[in-house]
Amino acid sequence: MYQTQAERVTGKKIKYLQSDNGKEYCNAEMDNFLRNQGIQRRLSVVRTPQQNGVAERFNRTIVEMARCLLLQSSLSDMFWADAVATACHLRNRCPSRSINGDTPYQRWFNRDKMSLNYLRAFGSTVYVLDKNPAKGKLSDRSMKGIFVGYPRETKGYRIWLSESRKFIVARDVKFIEDNVTTILKNQKIEQLIINDYENENKPWVELITGFGNNNEIEAQAEIPGDLEDNEENEKSSGVQSSIHETPRRESREEAKEEKRGPGRPKLIKTGLRGRPRKLFSKVNNCEVQERIDCNFNEDNNIFVGITEVQLDDAMNSQESTDWKRAIQSEVMSLLKNDTWDIVKLPEGQSVVGSRMILTNKFGSDGLIEKRKARIVAKGYSQKYGIDYNQTFALLQEWNQ
Template identity: 35%
Template sequence: MTELQSGHKVKSLRSDRGGEFMSHEFLAYCSEAGIQRQLTVAYSPQQNGVVERKNRTVIEMAKSMLHEKSLPYEFWAEDVHTAVYLLNICPSKSLEKMTPFEAYTGRKPGIAHLKVFGCLCHVLIPSVLRHKLEENSHKCIFVGYELCEKGYRLYDPKTRKIILSRDVYFDEEVSWKWENPSNADVGIPMPDGNQDTAETEQRVLDDQSQFLDTQMQMEEESAPQGEEMLDETQRLDHTPHKWRSINDIMAQCNMCIVEPDSFEEADLDDSWRCAMEAELEMIEKNNTWKLVDRPSNKPVIGVKWVYKVRLNLDGTVQKNKARLVAKGYSQKPGIDYNETFAPVARLDTIRTLIALAAQKEWNLFQLDVKSAFLNGILKEEVYVEQPQGYVQESKETKVYRLNKALYGLKQAPRAWYDEIDAYFNTAGFKKSLSEATLYIKTSDTSGIIIVSLYVDDIIYTGSCPKMLE
């Protein structure tokens, strides 16, 4: 990763004789990559003084952060991880008041998201995971930053697990009250920087095993005594705490999904760039606009990108959706548009349609028209700016004249309704006199088809399966 990010080859590697640096796999990799190894003499950390001094700085910073909020030692790994993260975005004297992050990437780091390590925080519980009468949030402890996702790492004292979330309110002046002595006494001690790496790893593994054994013993001792009197077949089915359903795992993973707030933020992610390109491709395919010279006597409306993560029913990510939206709030009635109203189906009509299909045993279908508003033909003369990030080279002063509507335009819903209404009339459907979005087509040979329209969602049923398909 270092070679790929920096564009430079690793030629030499200096390290101590820790087990992770002396394994056969690591030695073979260095040999194949042509990396020269430089090893320090045992118990001679001064031979690698720069790294050892930095380790001391990290440990001292981590120790201060840990004791400031009176956190147990079992959080030492999260503590050290956060200390390294903060040091990388702090100015360094050796870099002439530049941060290591800026020296490595060429970009200044942001600091608006920084919070006090170990502080109390309130995490939003997604609406799909709580009852409407339950609390909207629960208390957690802030333990660091997630590097691969835009979210905070938080410790949940109830489940004793690390969770990720972006919807967090921080109370940086308040600390968690560790009233249970086991939380403070039982944990993983922070490794000593003077120990050999192999010895440190073994100590951490032993302490982890001891910690888990102690926790299991405490849970067994705290179990109700009456439960011991039950027969084996009568015991209550208590799923072990370490087991979780796949739905819970999916919901937990999706808690830290971040939708970009600006084009600059979305442009850093390949998936969002692909989503924007797909949106522009759909607009071009629809013949929505045409690039023309900027008019002198007509207002030009701005456009912006709107980003949304679409999820499946089980909470997994379906796709990233980027929508180019016109800034319709700048339009003036009577000048930029006339009619804006578009009728939608009443819920009573939809219920009646479903009930009729059930009674007659008809097939019932529902479909969503993709980019529906882009199909509405405009009657007015409307111009929009070129979208950010996709301004054509040497044509920066030109603008787009819209042939069809864009999302965000005041007249977009009406234009789409006029277009779909004209299609149904051409296809032989008759519009209901009492419901402007209900269309019926009858035939002596094909039976009947009933269609109900709700903006860009269509529900339809009928007596002829072939025609419905």
């Protein structure tokens, strides 16, 4: 069927068929068909998808578009086939650099212009005109549904009716598009990009979108300073009522008071392109000049999520006795196991120093289980060609 349609539309004949070694392509029925049609077969090497890179990359593009459509619309995976079909429909109507900015649809059907006014947001709530002649005079004149795609054979919209649990194709449809569509239309693309900053001290943007019972967007954002200073971005913003901006001064003060907490980050799915955003837990952090006066008890969040505890802070805290006991245990363990040998320092050589690392070990309930002290060598003082490849590992325990 595809061969007949392609040859009729383009006026050209299929000469080669390139595919992988899947059984749906490599079988006796397919071999006989290609032989009768005079089409030569081209196969890629087994487990070498890069030889069919164009098709493999396009499959990934379609899957990513379908995933974004499902996430943005908050629909279940039951509609994955409709999302894939809609992604193909949209991709064929997007400009492509490989064909000089034309769309695949224009090249395939040899058209100069095409209309995109019929496109709607996938997953939008719709009301379909009920044309059933058997309905009563006082019955509803519309049926509520969800828009899930564009049919091939009909100029209409594919609608899912949740009450009757069936798909229909309709033309007389009223769309109630979500606020996300309005945001995407009114916002500049530069303001929708969520940047990842490697430096924790830099301001960052966290955009969380969610749908309540009234289909309202609930979003919170901390806008970077360069975007706040840009008056053009402020004037062109169309979502001031939906996004609450935190002043730059407050965000800096919060950055000083908070620090990244322990545990894995929570993935935030925004429905936009790219990887999901990471939301880390936050803990209170004392000012540097006030560290000595901080109250280091288990009810305080000072040590929560901090990998290493400074030696001065530990010795001046209420848990100084526990830290001293942990340090003594580490030193006695090194002496008991004959960790080092006393040798004469060679001329012209320097000693690789060491430092004490103090850490808190947490249990499964999140409470501090014990204090740990470790003496480690300063490996960064080693020099290439002299002692660069030597390892100075004093002790290793499995519970680490």
